[in-house]
Amino acid sequence: MDSTSYELSNTDTEDESKKAHIERFKFSGSGKEYFGIWIVNILLTIVTLGIYSAWAKVRNQQYFYGNTSLQDSSFEYTAKPIQILKSRILAVVVFVFYNIASQTSAILAIGLPLLLLIASPWIIMRSLAFNAHVSKYRGISFGFHQSTWDAYQVFLIIPLGIFLTVFAAIGGATYVSGSGNMGLGFMAILFLLPLIIALVYFLAYPFLLYISCRYVYSNYTYGHSSFRFRVRSMKPFYIIYAKAGALVLLSMLFAYLLFKGMGGAMDLANIEYMESDSPLAFVSIIVFYVGFGIFYGAIIAYLKARTYNLVYQNIALENHKLRAKMRATPLAYIIITNTVFIALTLGLFIPWAKVRLAKFYADNTAMQVWGDLSEFINKESEYQNAMGEELGEVFDVGFGV
Amino acid sequence: MSDLVSSSKQILIEGFYSPQGSSERKKATISHQHNQTFLLADKDSFHLESSQLSASSRIGKSARFVEISDVGLFETRDNDGVDALLRQIHPSALSSLLHGLESNLSWIAAALVFTVLFTWGMVKYGIPAITETIVSSLPANTGLVLEETLLDELKDSLFSDSELDEQRIKELNDLFLEVASNMNVNQDSVTFSIKRGRSSIGANALAFPGGTIIMTDQLIELTKSDDQIAGVMAHEIAHINEQHSLKQLVRSSIISFAAAMIIGDVSSTSATILAAPSLLLELNYSRQFEIEADRAAAEYLGCNKAALDSMGEFFLVMEKDSERYVEQTYIEESSPEQSEKEKSTVGDFLSTHPSSHNREEFFSAFYKNNCE
Numbered sequence: 143m144d145s146t147s148y149e150l151s152n153t154d155t156e157d158e159s160k161k162a163h164i165e166r167f168k169f170s171g172s173g174k175e176y177f178g179i180w181i182v183n184i185l186l187t188i189v190t191l192g193i194y195s196a197w198a199k200v201r202n203q204q205y206f207y208g209n210t211s212l213q214d215s216s217f218e219y220t221a222k223p224i225q226i227l228k229s230r231i232l233a234v235v236v237f238v239f240y241n242i243a244s245q246t247s248a249i250l251a252i253g254l255p256l257l258l259l260i261a262s263p264w265i266i267m268r269s270l271a272f273n274a275h276v277s278k279y280r281g282i283s284f285g286f287h288q289s290t291w292d293a294y295q296v297f298l299i300i301p302l303g304i305f306l307t308v309f310a311a312i313g314g315a316t317y318v319s320g321s322g323n324m325g326l327g328f329m330a331i332l333f334l335l336p337l338i339i340a341l342v343y344f345l346a347y348p349f350l351l352y353i354s355c356r357y358v359y360s361n362y363t364y365g366h367s368s369f370r371f372r373v374r375s376m377k378p379f380y381i382i383y384a385k386a387g388a389l390v391l392l393s394m395l396f397a398y399l400l401f402k403g404m405g406g407a408m409d410l411a412n413i414e415y416m417e418s419d420s421p422l423a424f425v426s427i428i429v430f431y432v433g434f435g436i437f438y439g440a441i442i443a444y445l446k447a448r449t450y451n452l453v454y455q456n457i458a459l460e461n462h463k464l465r466a467k468m469r470a471t472p473l474a475y476i477i478i479t480n481t482v483f484i485a486l487t488l489g490l491f492i493p494w495a496k497v498r499l500a501k502f503y504a505d506n507t508a509m510q511v512w513g514d515l516s517e518f519i520n521k522e523s524e525y526q527n528a529m530g531e532e533l534g535e536v537f538d539v540g541f542g543v
Numbered sequence: 544m545s546d547l548v549s550s551s552k553q554i555l556i557e558g559f560y561s562p563q564g565s566s567e568r569k570k571a572t573i574s575h576q577h578n579q580t581f582l583l584a585d586k587d588s589f590h591l592e593s594s595q596l597s598a599s600s601r602i603g604k605s606a607r608f609v610e611i612s613d614v615g616l617f618e619t620r621d622n623d624g625v626d627a628l629l630r631q632i633h634p635s636a637l638s639s640l641l642h643g644l645e646s647n648l649s650w651i652a653a654a655l656v657f658t659v660l661f662t663w664g665m666v667k668y669g670i671p672a673i674t675e676t677i678v679s680s681l682p683a684n685t686g687l688v689l690e691e692t693l694l695d696e697l698k699d700s701l702f703s704d705s706e707l708d709e710q711r712i713k714e715l716n717d718l719f720l721e722v723a724s725n726m727n728v729n730q731d732s733v734t735f736s737i738k739r740g741r742s743s744i745g746a747n748a749l750a751f752p753g754g755t756i757i758m759t760d761q762l763i764e765l766t767k768s769d770d771q772i773a774g775v776m777a778h779e780i781a782h783i784n785e786q787h788s789l790k791q792l793v794r795s796s797i798i799s800f801a802a803a804m805i806i807g808d809v810s811s812t813s814a815t816i817l818a819a820p821s822l823l824l825e826l827n828y829s830r831q832f833e834i835e836a837d838r839a840a841a842e843y844l845g846c847n848k849a850a851l852d853s854m855g856e857f858f859l860v861m862e863k864d865s866e867r868y869v870e871q872t873y874i875e876e877s878s879p880e881q882s883e884k885e886k887s888t889v890g891d892f893l894s895t896h897p898s899s900h901n902r903e904e905f906f907s908a909f910y911k912n913n914c915e
């Protein structure tokens with residue numbers, strides 16, 4: 143079957159008639175054209191000592207929105223540079239203050255990140271709301287239903303609860319088996335901490351991803367209509383991660399057998415005893431890094447593509463449903479070649495890389511539309527400021543699938 | 544005259560129109576002639592005042608939006624048409640200027656050249672200069688406070704008490720004082736001690752930001768002459784004199800801040816790719832510090848050919864001995880993987896220190912250049 147065609151789904155409503163048809167997202171930007179915009183953005187940002195970066199951001203976004211279309215109408219990014227500039231200044235002040243404070247005072251060094259952690263659900267929520275509010279399609283704003291309590295549950299209380307429960311359980315178990323020695327339980331947790339964090343993270347991550355996707359995609363609005371997220375259980379997320387885990391284990395086994403099979407030549411332990419300029423050592427290291435790079439890129443691509451399909455196949459707005467048909471192999475190819483070209487050109491390939499990725503995402507996304515998307519009505523939403531969004535950006539707490 | 548001509552020329556912009564507050568979409572045309580602007584959609588026709596119109600900026604060939612207050616939104620790809628209309632109704636220099644820059648090949652080339660030169664200049668002169676300024680404005684005891692609060696406990700995990708005999712330790716202490724006073728260093732600002740390095744550190748010498756220099760028994764055992772020891776001491780004293788570890792701390796804050804700002808704009812690609820250049824940059828600066836300290840050591844040894852040669856040899860001996868490195872500016876675990884990288888030519892690029900061969904060449908070249 144042709145990978146670029148989409149099927150109409152008739153799974154959940156019976157009365158879906160012939161009126162439903164597939165509309166594809168299109169991205170019409172070009173790397174060459176975007177390079178000019180990108181490099182002028184950088185130049186003016188440098189010349190204005192960073193002030194222009196707010197304008198640069200808006201022009202970047204407008205380029206990508208304005209080149210993405212659905213049913214021949216393009217998306218519109220309507221944030222004002224001044225909004226972005228104000229919040230960017232605030233974020234820089236916080237960042238600089240944090241960096242200085244954390245090097246001079248131990249209390250501040252711990253207290254500020256803690257404060258930031260407590261504020262992070264709010265920041266994420268504000269950021270989602272701001273970005274939705276300034277995104278428009280046919281003159282109608284997207285929006286985000288801001289439920290602070292839900293944000294705190296999804297982004298702070300549940301993840302923290304899982305960790306604390308596990309710690310308490312381990313501490314308790316050691317306390318009991320250590321015949322009432324409190325110190326022993328504490329020590330056990332301390333020693334095993336990195337291991338436990340990694341393990342709990344991997345085991346709980348698909349669940350956390352599921353609840354955060356559910357929170358985000360069921361709170362978006364377009365005009366008066368709300369988006370619906372139709373995944374009702376964490377199971378499909380776990381299946382994706384289990385398959386990826388199996389893939390990792392198989393590859394590691396394969397690599398181990400390969401190294402073993404090739405004997406001395408590829409034995410990493412032997413590299414240490416080789417002459418420093420030995421071409422063999424050089425080649426082995428290159429082969430090792432290249433192999434690892436491809437492997438890493440492939441796993442990332444697999445997770446991204448599968449999660450993207452799962453999430454975007456299950457977003458609905460009124461009768462219309464999003465469709466996603468992304469394959470991992472071409473995504474892996476794009477991610478790996480983008481990375482290599484960006485490294486080889488010392489960053490100058492970034493515009494082409496971004497355009498390729500945007501085109502790939504658009505090409506693999508569609509909407510099953512009833513009629514012509516003309517039934518939506520604008521809703522005047524309350525004023526948003528960009529503060530949360532920029533804080534989120536500088537401290538890297540954004541959300542995206 | 545020219546006003547009359549241009550205003551009588553008709554401007555027609557084809558596009559689509561959505562009525563105010565609705566996602567309906569109709570084919571539409573904006574028409575401008577004789578200072579009259581109309582929006583024509585299906586059977587509707589709206590007479591527009593220029594104050595009703597505001598257009599989005601022109602960015603490449605992306606879609607252009609003209610917001611018509613009380614009427615709706617007009618979308619088109621005819622950017623030239625919209626620009627012509629704007630020139631008639633409310634000329635604004637800025638937005639067309641930016642598009643001019645972004646689409647003009649020579650401007651793009653100039654921007655590219657400027658950006659590359661600027662980046663190079665920042666790396667070569669800017670970041671070191673900013674670091675210098677910040678470090679010199681810090682209170683004098685910053686390094687000491689840092690060492691006491693952060694690094695004291697780490698020392699215990701790296702070293703145990705020295706197993707050399709007391710006589711030898713006394714000699715080495717005297718040698719250190721001699722080197723320090725010959726280098727005109729205030730004896731209160733440096734503290735010297737000999738310790739046994741645990742397996743993670745082996746033959747090593749470290750300079751801490753507060754002025755403590757620690758040499759390991761294993762390193763002493765590897766040396767063949769006091770000249771070699773004096774050379775290593777001079778190298779470490781130079782690290783402290785030049786406040787290298789403080790500078791390294793400040794510099795990595797600057798680099799991580801710059802990276803955070805840049806990543807803010809390119810996160811959609813892949814943020815990890817930016818971690819690599821900043822790491823390479825860090826390592827490059829670190830090698831520069833080592834070269835600086837080596838120069839100080841060579842200058843201390845002066846035009847003593849035997850001493851300079853033995854110093855160069857010492858780096859090779861160190862390398863052969865344990866695969867672990869000679870000394871490190873402050874706490875960096877010297878792992879076997881690291882020495883693996885350091886031995887290959889590609890590894891040079893990924894190393895905190897210059898390669899031993901380069902360092903040996905440096906010491907013999909130093910004699911040639913300065914003493915012959």
